Amino acid sequence: MANNNNIGKIKRSTDDLINSAIAQQNDWMENRRTFARRFLKTLNIFARPNPDKNADANAGDVKRDNRRSNGVRAYWFPILCAVVVVLIAVWVAFFHRPSQTVVIVPPVAEPTTRIVAEPVVQVSEPTFDIVRIEPSGNVVIAGRWIANDSVSIVVNGEIVATERTNERGEFVYSPARAFDAGNYNISLIGVRGNVKSMDNVFVYISPRGYKNSVSLLMTEDGSTLFQAPTMLVDGDLAVTKIDYLDTGRLVVTGDALPRLRVSLSLNDEYLGWTRVSDHKHFGLGADVDNKLTPGAEYKLTVRLHDGDGRTIAEVTHKFEMPNMTGDDDTFYTVRRGDCLWIIARNFLRRGVLFSIIADRNNIENPNLIFPDQNLQIPTNATVDN
Numbered sequence: 001m002a003n004n005n006n007i008g009k010i011k012r013s014t015d016d017l018i019n020s021a022i023a024q025q026n027d028w029m030e031n032r033r034t035f036a037r038r039f040l041k042t043l044n045i046f047a048r049p050n051p052d053k054n055a056d057a058n059a060g061d062v063k064r065d066n067r068r069s070n071g072v073r074a075y076w077f078p079i080l081c082a083v084v085v086v087l088i089a090v091w092v093a094f095f096h097r098p099s100q101t102v103v104i105v106p107p108v109a110e111p112t113t114r115i116v117a118e119p120v121v122q123v124s125e126p127t128f129d130i131v132r133i134e135p136s137g138n139v140v141i142a143g144r145w146i147a148n149d150s151v152s153i154v155v156n157g158e159i160v161a162t163e164r165t166n167e168r169g170e171f172v173y174s175p176a177r178a179f180d181a182g183n184y185n186i187s188l189i190g191v192r193g194n195v196k197s198m199d200n201v202f203v204y205i206s207p208r209g210y211k212n213s214v215s216l217l218m219t220e221d222g223s224t225l226f227q228a229p230t231m232l233v234d235g236d237l238a239v240t241k242i243d244y245l246d247t248g249r250l251v252v253t254g255d256a257l258p259r260l261r262v263s264l265s266l267n268d269e270y271l272g273w274t275r276v277s278d279h280k281h282f283g284l285g286a287d288v289d290n291k292l293t294p295g296a297e298y299k300l301t302v303r304l305h306d307g308d309g310r311t312i313a314e315v316t317h318k319f320e321m322p323n324m325t326g327d328d329d330t331f332y333t334v335r336r337g338d339c340l341w342i343i344a345r346n347f348l349r350r351g352v353l354f355s356i357i358a359d360r361n362n363i364e365n366p367n368l369i370f371p372d373q374n375l376q377i378p379t380n381a382t383v384d385n
Helices: 002-043 060-076 076-094 340-348 351-361
Strands: 127-133 139-144 151-156 158-164 170-174 182-190 200-205 214-219 222-227 237-244 249-255 262-268 267-273 281-287 297-305 312-318 329-332 374-378
Touching: 127 182, 127 200, 127 214, 127 222, 139 182, 139 200, 158 170, 237 297, 237 312, 249 262, 249 297, 249 340, 262 281, 267 281, 281 340, 329 340, 340 351, 340 374, 351 374
Parallel strands: none
Antiparallel strands: 127 139, 139 170, 151 158, 151 182, 182 200, 200 214, 214 222, 237 249, 249 281, 262 267, 262 297, 297 312, 329 374
16 A cells, blocks of 8 residues: 555656646746737838728728738838948949048168178188197198088098088188197098098197297198298207309208298298208209309398298308319208209209219118118219200
């Protein structure tokens, strides 16, 4: 019995829920009908009242025509609104011309000057821009090669580094360790195509410091000074021997900074020039127009020049010409870097006469002579040849 009562209670409560939902739906529908009636009544406010509408509902054809015309008059306001909208659209589309509007443009800044980068110059071979010796003794090498490519730096025949060029084809190399005192020949190799530089740079790092060092660009047309010595000391230019031969030839030997030029003058009369070897030795032979007179005083001037021809050192010897000994031969001590060709050119005027010196000194291989070797020079060979 308890279970039946519960079931009955559950059934009655479910019916209540359903009845409540139906009542809410009916209320909602009634509200919609009420809203619709109010809306239609609002639209008919401007319509003319037609009291005979219900009375004449069953009339003949005349009454039906009256109802049509009354229906049109009843909806005159919406029709009027539609006509007005169409007229406005036609006017806008065909007759309206928009008035010109003034647009205020904000001030524009003055145009800035645009710097146009110079075109990148592609070179056919690696070239040097500068080779500089720093106060620390280090060497800075800068040059050009193909843009965004690699170039190798060669020092005394060995590749010491490979650098990458920038978008303009420029590169800079500076080793981490300072160079020791001595001579260095520097060249470049372009990695693409293994292209070698036509020009080389000779660097002399003095044991006395960078102020006494030299950097020279060596080309087919001569040399250009990259860095000249700013300070010279005793021994940077020295005359070690002066020979005056019976043939009227004057030969001067000495020491100076390597690869620079040395000129010779006698009583301010220019006689010639030569280049100092990598081992700091030079030898210069020149003919004197008028034979030197024994007992007369003469001034011999030897000048050291930089790559631009400026005199950076000068040595002057004043001497009294001694009596000639009458010997046909003179002697020369071989120095490092010498060769018989240069010795023959200085003493005998012509380098091809080196074989005469070799025969006189029993030298089997003319290409092989040694430092401190004492050579006998037959000075009369120039007369016989």
